[in-house]
Amino acid sequence: MSTPSLLILPGDGIGPEVMAEVVKIIDWYGENRGLTFDVTMDLVGGAAYDAHGVPLSDETMAKAQEVDAVLLGAVGGPKYDTLDFSVKPERGLLRLRKEMDLFANLRPAQCFDALADFSSLKKDVVAGLDIMIVRELTSGIYFGEPRGIITENNERVGINTQRYTESEIERVARSSFELAMRRNRKLCSMEKANVMESGILWREVVTEVGKDYPDVALSHMYADAGAMQLCRWPKQFDVIVTDNLFGDLLSDAAAMLTGSLGMLPSASLGAPMANGRPKAMYEPVHGSAPDIAGQGKANPIACILSFAMALRYSFDEGEEATRLEKAIEKVLADGVRTADLLGEEGATPVSTSEMGDKIVAALDASL
Numbered sequence: 001m002s003t004p005s006l007l008i009l010p011g012d013g014i015g016p017e018v019m020a021e022v023v024k025i026i027d028w029y030g031e032n033r034g035l036t037f038d039v040t041m042d043l044v045g046g047a048a049y050d051a052h053g054v055p056l057s058d059e060t061m062a063k064a065q066e067v068d069a070v071l072l073g074a075v076g077g078p079k080y081d082t083l084d085f086s087v088k089p090e091r092g093l094l095r096l097r098k099e100m101d102l103f104a105n106l107r108p109a110q111c112f113d114a115l116a117d118f119s120s121l122k123k124d125v126v127a128g129l130d131i132m133i134v135r136e137l138t139s140g141i142y143f144g145e146p147r148g149i150i151t152e153n154n155e156r157v158g159i160n161t162q163r164y165t166e167s168e169i170e171r172v173a174r175s176s177f178e179l180a181m182r183r184n185r186k187l188c189s190m191e192k193a194n195v196m197e198s199g200i201l202w203r204e205v206v207t208e209v210g211k212d213y214p215d216v217a218l219s220h221m222y223a224d225a226g227a228m229q230l231c232r233w234p235k236q237f238d239v240i241v242t243d244n245l246f247g248d249l250l251s252d253a254a255a256m257l258t259g260s261l262g263m264l265p266s267a268s269l270g271a272p273m274a275n276g277r278p279k280a281m282y283e284p285v286h287g288s289a290p291d292i293a294g295q296g297k298a299n300p301i302a303c304i305l306s307f308a309m310a311l312r313y314s315f316d317e318g319e320e321a322t323r324l325e326k327a328i329e330k331v332l333a334d335g336v337r338t339a340d341l342l343g344e345e346g347a348t349p350v351s352t353s354e355m356g357d358k359i360v361a362a363l364d365a366s367l
């Protein structure tokens with residue numbers, strides 16, 4: 001196969017700072033594991049607006065469609081708050097998601113043992129937690145028509161519509177079953193089939209797709225019960241699939257079980273391309289963190305873990321992804337912390353770049 005290609009879009013604020021650490025990791029794989037990537041660096045968000053007057057140029061969009069994976073830092077910042085809605089930094093991100101048709105948003109909730117004390121839940125509830133929430137990202141109530149605010153009987157009425165077609169449910173269900181096959185063969189689908197017709201259809205279609213995956217144990221849960229179970233005993237789950245709205249809430253809640261925003265990666269996957277790889281974009285969950293940008297304080301781990309997801313889901317390098325995750329685990333176990341991972345006790349934190357160097361050193365030690 002030809003050299004895998006990566007489009008790197010560092011973006012704004014701490015985006016470029018955390019991405020610089022990912023580049024160190026990418027270079028390490030080239031030098032030590034013979035894993036080289038055809039890397040293109042480009043602009044997105046405010047950085048693209050400053051250069052081109054748009055948050056994502058057509059050339060960058062075309063490149064994103066062509067590469068094996070996009071790796072994005074973060075976009076936005078106070079400097080751009082007064083811009084017109086149509087050219088706001090976030091529009092660049094939304095354009096990528098929409099035009100690449102990234103319908104499956106993968107949000108892991110993973111707890112590194114060294115950080116288990118950081119959770120708001122009891123240590124034994126979260127220690128060793130490793131679950132994945134798949135959120136449908138391109139349809140549902142955030143996009144359904146009709147929508148708007150109208151006047152009816154002399155009062156205003158706000159309207160949004162939850163609408164899912166069979167094929168929209170089918171494709172995200174299939175991605176989730178495929179994921180479950182690579183993990184622990186356990187999938188829980190969440191909707192509210194008790195009160196929503198779209199939920200009834202969701203449950204039916206997921207069940208039908210499940211017939212193609214007899215090795216995966218499929219269960220269904222009402223999303224509100226799912227929220228309770230996630231807080232009570234999250235380790236009962238492995239992969240969860242749910243719609244856009246419930247997924248937005250459940251993935252944010254599950255993510256927080258494990259601590260800091262600086263630790264959370266994500267992947268957004270679309271349909272398979274001609275080479276069999278899915279359209280894909282990987283990015284940390286956090287934003288551009290203007291309050292700490294330019295100070296070397298950002299935790300690069302969320303972005304580095306996003307690259308680990310790229311290794312696993314775009315490049316079929318699951319073992320190398322595990323190597324990287326283990327290196328991060330070791331660094332954390334050694335007590336290395338960026339400022340966001342320190343409690344009140346006030347040990348001296350390492351800088352963004354020192355954290356990257358420590359992870360590279362742990363990778364060296366893994367050989």
Ligand code: NAI
Binds near residue numbers: 014261262284298
């Ligand atoms: P944020 O995620 O940028 O920051 C929230 C808080 O978490 C801040 O106190 C920040 O310092 C901290 N934080 C975030 N990432 C961190 C990291 N890697 N290491 C250490 N601390 C970290 O969210 P906020 O403040 O609501 O938004 C700031 C800007 O980012 C806004 O312009 C917003 O629109 C944009 N944003 C962009 C996103 C994206 O590019 N995907 C997602 C969320 C917000």
Ligand code: MG
Binds near residue numbers: 252
């Ligand atoms: Mg959200």
